[in-house]
Amino acid sequence: MAMLGALIIFSLALVAVIAPLIAPFSPNHQDILHRLEPPSTKHPLGTDDLGRDLLSRVIYGTRISLLVGFVAIGIAIIIGSILGLLSGYFGGWLDTVIMRFVDIMLCFPTFFLILMVIAFLEPNIWTVMVVIGLTGWPGLTRLVRGECLSIRERGFVQAAKVLGLSNTRVMFVHLLPNVMAPILVTATLGIGGAILTESALSFLGLGVQPPTPSWGNILTAGKDYITVAWWLSLYPGLAILITVLAYNLLGEGLRDVLDPRMMLE
């Protein structure tokens, strides 16, 4: 199943890259005479309230959704890994400070924290990515710290210290590569979550702003016409479902493959 997930993600990435080549229309091309048309051979997924081709908008929306997933989780990984490494490697007061900060961050419901921050900022794709990333690291920090606590007692880390290597080298050359497996799994699962968050924010009108197409804001536009134009809600919804499912399948697969017990076999 992990291979299926990887295949879907690869296909989506390909679609995002070659979007201008495969989209039948420009995502913002309006054709008022053909508004709210059901799926047909000319418009396979139908058209929206402004007569824009839904297939083209969903294809271009892939770019936004994948970008949000990667950038947001990238930010979360960088912050989470560095803080987790510092906390797990040095321990002591630094560990206490970082972990209490993580506890505080975990007390807030993430989505409402994001809503609160975005309420004060101009909602655009970059704000959304950065805010999702800045609220996504605490769980990862805890995970990396836990792994570091166990690995820092292993002989090779102690040998590196006895060699007199710098703390930076011990952390980034000896510890980090050995905690990459759980980081990768969490990241893969987190990308799906980030895409969902972006979709939810766009659905609430706080994410990617029209006319830039994102799956979330296509859904928002569709909700007003759900009784007369079901395709406006169904297809972007399906795109989100398939993408999040693909990332979850890949994440589960990676978890199995990178499990040390599996590696021993």
Add this chain to the structure above:
Amino acid sequence: MLKVDNLKKYFPVERGVFRRVVDYVRAVDGISFEIKKGEVFALVGESGCGKTTTAKLIVGLFEPTDGKVFFHGKDISLLKRKELARKIQIIFQDPFASLNPRLTIGTIVGEAVKHRLEATDEKVKTKKIKKETRELLNRVGLPVNILNEYPHQFSGGQRQRIGIARALAMQPELIVADEPVSSLDISVQAQILNLLLDLRDSLELSYLLIAHDLNVVRFLADRVAVMYQGKIVERGSIRNVYEDPRHSYTKKLLEAIPTLETETIK
């Protein structure tokens, strides 16, 4: 060469929400000994008696609660990490955990060589690192064509040799060998012990041998100290301690050595 003076390491026992210190585990409780150049000094005792803690205090992995360790008369707590690394190195008990599974053998040993060499011309340095890494592998009896292989491709004995090569890369004068053969097969144990002896002779090394196997100690060490509950209870030459033990704990330890003699049941 090495002088350990009244060394103590107490680990606090914390209880309650505010982590109040209620007691201390006295892992090492005021031990003193000296190691001369070229000597193999053994610390023996049962598990949990403080041998490994002593080893970690000497290589700088733990800070002592009290007491000092001097190397050639210098307090090691005043030395920089790299300075200490060039004087004292360690070989670990578990050869499977002591090598980074993500790095190649060339990187593991080469990293130590690179760290020791002072910054010179990068090209010259790279050549020098490769040359020295090969020489080190050769010295510990490993083929030189394993530079690009990973630790999991080697047996326990071969991994221990790689660990020894890494320790030698810093050109130390003293090697702390923390149970260097206890997790190896009997046949491999002999090979590693012989290698350690060869290295002592050819490189004029000294060893602090941490062990609980008294046969290994008799084979390798010149002098021995017996540790019990964080203290040294007896010390002396191998011959004196083995043939004429004074302390009751030492006698018990010696009696526990397995032999091939059998009792005739009447």
